[in-house]
Amino acid sequence: MRGCHGAEPVETHTTMAVFDDFRGIVRENEPLAPLVWFRLGGPARYFASPRTVEDLAGVLGRCREAGVAFKILGGGSNVLVRDEGYDGLVIHLESPFFSDLTVRDNIVTAGAAVPLTALISHSARAGLAGLEILTGIPGTVGGALKGNAGGRGGAIGSLVHRATVLDPANEIQIRERDDLSFADRDSNLDEPVILSAEFELRPEDPESLVRRMRRIWIVKKENQPYGHQLSGLIFRDPTSDVTAWALIDQAGLKGLREGNAEVSDRHANFIVAHEGATATQVLLLIDKVRQQVWQQFGYELELQLQVW
Ligand SMILES: Cc1cc2nc3c(=O)[nH]c(=O)nc-3n(C[C@H](O)[C@H](O)[C@H](O)COP(=O)(O)OP(=O)(O)OC[C@H]3O[C@@H](n4cnc5c(N)ncnc54)[C@H](O)[C@@H]3O)c2cc1C
Incomplete structure (x- = not known):
């Protein structure tokens, strides 16, 4: 699941006819920029927003039969879409079916499409603690479970009791702690x-x-790009003691630009996309940062951002 900046998008030689049985669900050439935090990048060749798990399984089954590559899109806060777009099917989980949120005793159950903000505030209102470590993410x-989102206070994985997934055979499976x-x-x-x-x-x-x-929110706000800036968190920390932001900062790369993409001057592990920036500029800037950090400190920074 690690980011693979060098990978080329998969080529599909298909037409919309492949999805004839899913006309109301699958669309063609759908812009992805409005759905990702960077607000950059090209369209998805095919795009589906399934209403139920049956729709989802049907579309995935058809992708497998026809050899169409697919990706799952959550909130789009950890995805950079290349300017040429994604040559496959993007499945956006957003329907109410995937957005259930319930509390029973000290267990909170949440669908995959539930925003972290809703999960955190709902739990807090119910007097249940733990998830507040994710405040501001x-x-x-x-998406948060897939990449075990978190910060200094801990990560989401430590609080998971069980997860429900759709496996490669399109069967619903429960994964216990x-x-x-x-x-x-x-x-x-x-x-x-991941379904819930x-x-x-x-x-x-x-x-x-x-x-x-x-308190967590105040600290977050002080250390991240401004809310109005389009940005993404870029690299994994090389070790638990060595953070990517400290390496980039010490390499003097805050404010480094490639076209309209810039290493944030508030937190060096973010890239900010100013007006007119392209995904290509972000990728070139990532390469520059990597090279500099490698040359100055001998650390090979690995992407946390997923590049599609
Ligand atoms: C301003 C900003 C601040 C951030 N701060 C933090 C931070 O402090 N800590 C941190 O860890 N991260 C941080 N991030 C990164 C990002 O917020 C997390 O990775 C986030 O949890 C991703 O969730 P998402 O729904 O947006 O996933 P997406 O970006 O939509 O997807 C990310 C990955 O998860 C996969 N995915 C999404 N949903 C599913 C699903 N249902 N089933 C299977 N796979 C799925 C996608 O295919 C993709 O590979 C930050 C990002 C931004 C822009």
């Missing part, structure tokens, strides 16, 4: 689609919880 439950492993911005949730997850939380007074969330 954009995205959805599915003991089957799951989470590492730094990584998980073993390698099935094609249960989080085991601990009771806490909602007021003190909200106060803690406010």
Whole structure:
């Protein structure tokens, strides 16, 4: 699941006829820029927004039969789409079917499309603590689980009780806590689609919880690009002691530009896309940063951002 900046988009030699049975669900040449945080990049050759898990399984089955590559898109906060677009099918999980959010005792169950903000605030209102460590991180439950989103306070994986996935044979499977492993911005949730997850939380007074969330949010806001800036978090930390942002900062690369793409001057592991920036400029800037960090410190930075 690691980012592969060098990989070429998969070529598909198909027509829309492949999806004739899914006319209401699959569209052609859909712009992806509005759906990703960078607001950059070209269209998806095919695009589906399934209403139910049956729709989803049907479309995935057809992709496999016809040899069409596919990707799952959540909140788009960890994806950069190349300017030429994605030559396959992008499945956007957004329908209410994938957005259920329920609380029972100390277990919160959330569909893959639930925004992290909703998951955190819903849990806090129910007086359940744990997920507030994710305050200020954009995205959805599915995307966050896939990449074990988190920060200094911990990561989402530590709170997962079980996950429901659609496996490569299109069967719904439950993955129990003991089957799951989470590492730094990584998980073993390698099935094609995460459908939902249960989080085991601990009771806490909602007021003190909200106060803690406010503190985390203030620190986040101070250390990230401004809210109005289109940006993405780029590299994994090379080790638990050596952070990507510190290496980039110490290499003197804050403010480095390639066209209208710039290494953030607030947090060196973010790239900001100014007006007129292209995905190609972001990729060239990533290469420049990598080269400089390699030359100055001997660390080969690995992408956390997924490049499609
Ligand atoms: C301003 C900003 C701040 C950020 N801060 C942090 C931070 O502090 N810590 C951190 O860890 N990350 C951070 N990120 C990165 C990003 O927010 C997380 O990786 C986020 O959880 C991704 O969720 P998403 O729904 O947007 O996923 P997407 O970007 O849509 O997808 C990311 C990956 O997950 C896969 N995916 C998405 N949904 C599913 C699904 N249902 N089933 C299977 N695969 C799926 C996609 O195919 C893709 O490979 C930040 C990003 C931005 C732009």
